[in-house]
């Protein structure tokens with residue numbers, strides 16, 4: 001089969017790779033129906049994370065089950081499945097508590113920009129849809145496997161409640177999905193921080209009531225203007241830089257909460273500032289598996305359409321162009337179809 005391999009910053013190639021096989025009885029192999037490039041894939045692509053030896057890429061996927069190991073009974077060959085970037089047995093103590101992305105047997109997916117993918121812990125990771133979903137739903141189901149699940153977690157971690165005010169820091173795919181999540185969870189006012197016209201438009205379509213294009217202290221001042229001078233009840237931090245985390249902390253009111261889902265790079269906290277802020281913090285890799293059945297239902301019932309974050313569709317063999325377009329911010333998110 002063929003798949004994406006990163007060799008060096010800016011150098012992703014579509015190459016021949018060994019066909020994945022069932023190596024443990026808890027594995028499944030799926031044929032990829034759709035995969036994509038994640039904002040977090042850009043960290044190594046931009047040379048901001050070490051690459052080491054050339055290796056496959058990708059952690060978002062929907063597909064058709066080809067083969068399952070002997071211990072996998074929850075899905076069977078021929079079914080359309082949605083999974084998560086973090087695999088989980090869905091039975092250990094952390095999974096039972098709803099923290100499947102801290103599963104004691106967790107393995108992160110990392111080879112999904114390929115024609116076939118081996119999924120470890122398949123029994124507890126993959127959720128099959130009823131029959132093959134209509135084509136119009138495939139991209140939104142793909143979004144559920146990572147960006148929508150992560151935006152959902154950001155909103156829950158920030159404790160978005162009916163009638164509350166939420167700020168979303170970051171207008172990438174996760175931030176935009178965070179807007180959807182805040183809306184679904186009943187936020188009355190949703191303030192999206194974005195400087196890009198096309199992303200502002202999508203944020204509004206997804207439910208943002210206000211847009212703030214300023215950043216830093218000016219951005220914080222604008223948030224306070226819109227929130228009676230105190231800051232927002234909930235802030236979804238969806239970037240992962242020192243600046244975005246500061247923006248998020250300063251945008252929350254005393255007693256408010258920040259859900260941070262951007263993988264932190266060079267983020268440091270000042271204990272004294274945090275102490276006096278009265279702001280609650282919860283973050284980490286989203287336990288997407290916990291939300292899959294609900295989010296799949298919301299997609300298939302037409303309630304949410306997170307697939308709109310994909311604004312570039314390419315054949316999988318042009319995966320390198322997908323990285324390039326996202327790196328140059330010509331695309332929010334590149335969809336790849338084998």
Ligand SMILES: [Zn+2]
Nearest residue numbers: 092095103104
């Ligand atoms: Zn587990």
